Amino acid sequence: MDAAALDRLADSIHHAGRQLTLVITGGGTESIGWLLRVPGGSRSLLEAVVPYSSAALTNYLGAQPEQYCSEATSRVMAMAAFERARRLAPESATLLAAVGCTASLMSDRPKRGAHRAHVAWQTAGLTASASLELVKGARTRKEEERLVAELVLCAAAEGVGVPAPWDSLELVEQERIERRACRAPEEWQALLLGTRQTAREHDERHRSGLVVFPGAFHPRHTGHRQMAEVAERLTGQGAQHEISIANVDKPTLDYLEMEARQAQFGGDEPVWFTRAPRFIDKAKVFPGATFVVGADTIERIAALRYYDGDAAARDAAIGELAAAGARFLVFGRTVEGRFQGLADMSLPPALLSLCQEVPAEMFRQDISSTELRRRSADESDRN
Template sequence: YYLLKQPDHYCSLRTTLSMAAKAYSAAKKIDQNTNPKNLLGVAVTASLATNYSKKGEHKFFIAIQTYKYSSSFSFTFLEKGKLTREEEELIVTDHIINAIAQSCKVQNQMLVESSSLEIKTVKAEKNWVKLVANKIDFVSSSNRIPELIFPGSFNPFHSGHNSMSELAEKKTGLGLAYEICIQNADKPPLSYHEIETTLDQFGHGQEWVLTKAGKFTDKAALFPNSVFIIGADTLTRILDEKFYLNREDMLNQLDLFNSHNINFLVFGRKIKSNFIDLDSVSIPEHIAKRFSGFGEEIFRDDISSTLIRKEQD
């Protein structure tokens, strides 16, 4: 998959934004001689007329990702079945050309006006741009260095996250910060739309930090002497040898948790039909004491962010 996993919906604004963000990231790798300010990523997803009647709307989404902003264009055809496939494709093409022209500040561009078109542009905060450009290591909502860190996509933030946060703060006595990694090897980078939407979920008094630390060994180096909140499913991935050169390499990298004084609070998670908690996972002896957990009798919440997203879209 282009997005490294099957999207929740193939034709959606969320999917299109992710595709554009990945396209921009790819453009920077392909053309390393061009200033990133002069590159852009473009993506489109569409559900158009075909040789059978569709249940859903005929629509399309276009996204543009640049150095300093993300733009989206959402369009729904008001009368399904009125236009042929070729006519709908021509409208999509016109809008793509117009969107690119606007981003390139081309004069006398093709004029596309429609009451069915919804346009949104999110301009990046200065520190977001610096983080993307690797000029700073993280962006924080406060001046306090986080000690209790809850990594996640929070897409969306839900009641399970809130309950886990409260239990972790009560157990440790530390103030919590939510960590959102905006780019790592397992997922497409976040667009500025997605960063804004994620951060807008957090209310007054809820601290957050943006990073590009995809691996927990990277997070450990960035925030030494910290406690990380993780699910048992994440723990199994941390201990999966396939993500390392070999077992010796895995054990050596995991020893960074000792050298950086990193501890973990592990919450049980439902994986397929089984509930997995800390006691279900075999942890290498040299780091075993750094993990403590909450049993199923204290916390269990099977709410799924994926299912919530599908309902939202």
């Protein structure tokens, strides 16, 4: 795009009647300057942040991303920026847009990986992304930076609801922009904005006395399926899977991520999305529930580090769980070939009294979602 076209695009963003936050790392920062060189920036731009180092990006997100330059990380950045926008303009949630961009461009030393850019935009009703792998050697660093800045401005335009000139981007023959989007149903939007605490595809009225299997399911694996099957045999009830979009130590899930995680379950496997990151929150959402958990999870509930070392606070939290009628069906683990169950854990008696152990002969599974994601990332790097 020429300078006049970029000026017109920036002007249309300023006059869209929405407010915007940007977070950019690795490339594309020229977009900030372009927005501010056109009059009207104070009308549309709430904040622009450039956490350029790995440490700065980790600090901004509140957790270390699995990869610093990926489509998923651009979405996490956009969601973090959207939540920041909500804090800056709390009365304007439905009129906010956020853009996250992460890029790996030409450097002063050769790069083994591809030159690439991922940009995502988040609104109250939409998560979307655009990814571009640049042909190495086709441009100077300055030209790569300009192209990525134009990508960011197109994403910003999409976010605020004005036409984005994607076709005007000057790509070489082998380059293609890969785009994804998920427009959220109303109940997901309400969940993100905090006006409701649960969202389920089917009937939500009955939330008492359920068997609830909470987890990230990122991804769902054979161990998860086996745990659900065993829980159903032991309780005589169907397992209800629960995914909290808000987490204590992880970024909030976006709509594309919610869509992907829900797609792992069959139509006869109920999935609840909630805003219940802690078990105290889950127990309030699902009174009288039996929660299906692993040994690591039940130990975290008892760990004083989650209560700032305050045993009284920990015991009070366990008391709240008991008062809500919460129970725990606990699956043990195998460490160095030896099965560890409740008897091997140092749990407070009050918490132990809420637990039922799954017999070792009914379940042994040592795979983890974290390990599966690591293997997938390693395979991607090799390819």
